[in-house]
Amino acid sequence: MLESYLGAGIMMLMAIGIAGGMVVMTSMLGPKREFADKMEPFECGESPIVSPHQRFSVKFYLVAVLFVLFDIEAVFFFPWAILFKQLGMFGFIEMLLFILILGVGLLYVWKRGGLDWE
Amino acid sequence: MEPITAPAIDLVSLAPVLVLSVFGIMVLVTDLFIGKDKSVLVFISLTGLLMGAISSLAKYNLPVHSFNGAYIVDHLSVFFTFIFCISSALAILVSVDFNKREGIKVGEYYSLILFCTVGMVLLASATDMIMIFLGIEIVSISLYVLAGIRRNDPKSNEAALKYFLLGAFATGFLLYGMTLLYGSTGSTKLVMIASAIRNGGVASEPLLLMGVVLLIIGLGFKVAAVPFHMWAPDVYQGAPTPVTAFMAVGPKAASLAAFYRIFSEAIPQLSPSWEILLCVVSVITMFVGNLGAIMQTNIKRLLAFSSVAHVGYLIIAIIAKNSLSSSALMFYMLTYAFMIFGTFGIVILLGRKGDENLEIENYSGLAYKHPVLALSMTIFLLSLGGLPPLAGFVAKFFVFSAALKEGFLILVIIAVLNSAVSLYYYLKVIVFMYMKDPVKEFDITLSPMTLFVIAISIFGTIQLGIFPDSIIALAQAN
Numbered sequence: 001m002l003e004s005y006l007g008a009g010i011m012m013l014m015a016i017g018i019a020g021g022m023v024v025m026t027s028m029l030g031p032k033r034e035f036a037d038k039m040e041p042f043e044c045g046e047s048p049i050v051s052p053h054q055r056f057s058v059k060f061y062l063v064a065v066l067f068v069l070f071d072i073e074a075v076f077f078f079p080w081a082i083l084f085k086q087l088g089m090f091g092f093i094e095m096l097l098f099i100l101i102l103g104v105g106l107l108y109v110w111k112r113g114g115l116d117w118e
Numbered sequence: 119m120e121p122i123t124a125p126a127i128d129l130v131s132l133a134p135v136l137v138l139s140v141f142g143i144m145v146l147v148t149d150l151f152i153g154k155d156k157s158v159l160v161f162i163s164l165t166g167l168l169m170g171a172i173s174s175l176a177k178y179n180l181p182v183h184s185f186n187g188a189y190i191v192d193h194l195s196v197f198f199t200f201i202f203c204i205s206s207a208l209a210i211l212v213s214v215d216f217n218k219r220e221g222i223k224v225g226e227y228y229s230l231i232l233f234c235t236v237g238m239v240l241l242a243s244a245t246d247m248i249m250i251f252l253g254i255e256i257v258s259i260s261l262y263v264l265a266g267i268r269r270n271d272p273k274s275n276e277a278a279l280k281y282f283l284l285g286a287f288a289t290g291f292l293l294y295g296m297t298l299l300y301g302s303t304g305s306t307k308l309v310m311i312a313s314a315i316r317n318g319g320v321a322s323e324p325l326l327l328m329g330v331v332l333l334i335i336g337l338g339f340k341v342a343a344v345p346f347h348m349w350a351p352d353v354y355q356g357a358p359t360p361v362t363a364f365m366a367v368g369p370k371a372a373s374l375a376a377f378y379r380i381f382s383e384a385i386p387q388l389s390p391s392w393e394i395l396l397c398v399v400s401v402i403t404m405f406v407g408n409l410g411a412i413m414q415t416n417i418k419r420l421l422a423f424s425s426v427a428h429v430g431y432l433i434i435a436i437i438a439k440n441s442l443s444s445s446a447l448m449f450y451m452l453t454y455a456f457m458i459f460g461t462f463g464i465v466i467l468l469g470r471k472g473d474e475n476l477e478i479e480n481y482s483g484l485a486y487k488h489p490v491l492a493l494s495m496t497i498f499l500l501s502l503g504g505l506p507p508l509a510g511f512v513a514k515f516f517v518f519s520a521a522l523k524e525g526f527l528i529l530v531i532i533a534v535l536n537s538a539v540s541l542y543y544y545l546k547v548i549v550f551m552y553m554k555d556p557v558k559e560f561d562i563t564l565s566p567m568t569l570f571v572i573a574i575s576i577f578g579t580i581q582l583g584i585f586p587d588s589i590i591a592l593a594q595a596n
Contacts, residue, residue: 083122090124104143111150 062114073102128184131191133173134199134239141166142232149225156217156225163210163228167235171203174239187307188246193595197448198242198375201455202368206235208459208571209364215565216360216466220268227267231364234260238372245383247296247306250376254292254340257369258285264364265357277356284339284349292336298329299384308384315387330385330392334399337380340373343433344403347426351410354422359474362418363462366425371451374432378447382439389439396437397529404430404536411543416476417465420543421458424502427540428454431533434526435517443520445593450517452589453501453509453582460498460575463568464491470561478547483556491562492551494576499544501579504537509582516590 041048080087080095109115129136144166145159152158174196181192210231217227237256244250262285266278300306302325303314313319320326339346354362381392407427414420432450435443468475468484468491485492501508514537518530582589 086120086122088121088124091122101143104147108146108150 059117066109066114069105070102073099126184126186128182128189130176131182131184131189131243133176134170134203135236137173138166138170138232138236138239141169142229142236145225145229145232149229152225154223156223156228157214159225159228160210160214163232164207166232167203167207167210170235170239171200174199174203183245185246185249187309188249189243190245191243193593194375194379194444194448195239195243197593198371198451199239201371201448201452202235202238202242204452205364205367205371205455205459206231208455208574209360209368211567212363212459212463212466212571213358213360214567215563216358216568219469219471219563219565220358221471222267222358224267227264230260230264230267234264234364234369238368241372242375244376245308245379247300247308247380250380251293251296253376254373255289257372258289258340261285261361261365261369264361265353267361268358271356273356274358275356277353280349280356281353288336288339288346290336291332291339295329295332295334295336298325298332302326302329308380311384312387315385327388327391330388331395333380334392334395337373337377338399341370341377341429341432342426343399343429344406344426347403347406350426351414351419351422354425355416355418355476359418359462359466359469362421363459366421366458366462367451367455370425370429371455374429374436374447374451377433378436378439378444381436382444386439393437396433397526400430400433400437400529401532402430403427403433404533408536408539408543411540412546414543415478417478417481417547418476420478420547421461421465424540424543425458427536428502430536431514431517434521434529434533437526437529438520438524440520440524441594442523443517445590446513446516446520448593449582449586449590450513453513453579456575456578456582457498457501457510460494460572460579461502463572463575464495464498467491467562467564467568467572468560470563478550479557481547482550482554484551484560487556487560488562491572494572495551496548497576497579499547501583503541503544505541507580507583509579509586512583512586 076098077095080091084091141162145162148162149156149159174191177191180196181190183190210228213222213227217223234257237253237258237260239253241250241253241257244253262278262282265281266274268274296306299311302320302322303311304319304321305311305314315326335346339349342350354365357365381389381396385392404427407423407425407430411420411423411427414423432447435447435450465476468480481495484495497508501510504510504514506512514533518533521530521533
């Protein structure tokens with residue numbers, strides 16, 4: 001029973017080893033030249049200390065949500081494509097329905113102006 | 119390679135869900151191609167609800183199990199599907215004039231109501247925890263959006279945000295409870311859970327009981343039982359009035375149906391443990407609901423607390439879990455739909471653009487100006503309070519007799535006392551309408567659709583009160 005998890009265990013150990021090893025080794029081997037700007041916390045090019053009362057565009061949020069939706073669609077496509085022959089007609093029709101429903105969603109977003117940047 | 123066989127799919131038993139989904143999508147798409155006038159959408163959604171109700175009769179040798187025992191079509195689910203279709207149709211009818219008046223111009227409104235109905239039907243027919251969770255999520259997500267559909271109104275935004283944050287939190291509890299039940303019995307199907315408990319196949323008794331407690335918390339939130347009712351008054355007050363009426367009936371009925379199914383089909387063996395818990399929840403729900411309502415000056419908050427109190431009575435039916443209690447649940451929710459839509463119909467009529475007239479004071483003197491409206495309101499309120507010969511009395515009588523049959527005498531006595539308390543605040547509104555001078559001018563536009571809803575509700579409230587036999591026979595036909 002437990003042996004069947006051996007492979008997964010070894011893979012996890014290797015993943016931890018490689019990731020951890022890289023962090024440890026860069027901090028030990030890498031050159032260190034410290035100056036004030038470099039030691040500031042860094043977040044996507046934003047200054048760390050500013051007033052939080054700023055406006056930001058919600059357009060990014062909409063694009064991100066749409067991206068997740070269609071990304072998931074793609075995720076479903078991969079296993080379906082691999083098993084396409086075995087699933088037969090049933091799988092084909094089911095997938096068509098799935099795409100149709102998502103297509104209606106895309107049509108809705110499009111007509112509603114969700115894809116207009118301005 | 120071996121071809122993979124398609125799983126058994128019984129589309130006929132899923133018919134109402136499919137019909138309602140298709141019509142919901144149709145409304146969504148049609149909305150894109152029509153102009154400002156949304157009456158086509160109203161027509162499509164009402165047709166969809168009618169077809170949905172009819173299609174639920176597609177199977178006539180009940181009960182039918184399908185989807186590997188995850189879905190059932192039985193009397194409970196068919197009857198509840200009818201309640202959902204009726205209440206959603208009433209909600210749409212009552213919104214037509216309201217939306218015009220308040221400038222709610224989004225067509226999504228109607229499709230969200232249809233999608234919400236889909237979730238409710240799933241909830242009433244689900245016999246698998248995952249299906250129940252799916253139903254609850256469909257219902258809740260539609261409601262979060264509906265509560266905040268007036269985007270420019272801060273109250274509506276507050277309602278939506280509060281409902282969303284607390285609702286998402288409660289969903290977590292529900293899911294955790296389901297996980298523990300699955301972990302200790304090895305199945306998500308209600309029947310399998312029951313048989314695992316009966317045959318001693320429980321891996322961990324404490325975890326099972328923990329799961330039951332978490333389920334009570336999660337479902338208690340969804341039906342607004344005390345102490346998980348905090349959201350109800352604020353959300354009911356902030357949401358647009360037709361949405362409030364909709365929320366108070368359909369989704370509540372659906373959650374109660376799932377509540378009943380889980381507790382009577384999956385874990386009846388554990389009833390010595392959860393019975394006392396539910397008794398406590400029921401009693402404090404009745405007390406907090408009724409005593410809270412007495413303090414209110416806003417009619418929507420008053421009705422919110424009254425609806426909390428009604429959940430208290432309905433939980434008694436779940437505790438009793440005999441054959442009588444399921445039909446009592448069905449009958450109660452049907453009558454409740456009529457009473458609530460009637461009351462809210464009048465609340466909507468009394469408002470006008472920019473001033474909804476929601477203070478109870480504003481009802482003073484209504485009987486002199488609009489005697490018929492005041493009389494209708496009186497009928498609805500007395501029925502909510504449970505006075506014979508109105509429908510509310512028969513419904514309560516039914517629930518209480520189900521509990522008495524199982525020997526819950528003290529619980530029933532408390533419920534009857536609470537019923538008497540509730541009359542105080544219902545009568546308060548009536549006293550304002552009949553015995554006080556008007557504080558301000560009434561400026562009422564008698565919009566035909568809303569009047570139609572009120573007329574249907576009056577008919578339902580009186581008909582079910584005086585001749586309940588035929589509907590009771592339908593509810594008991596299992």
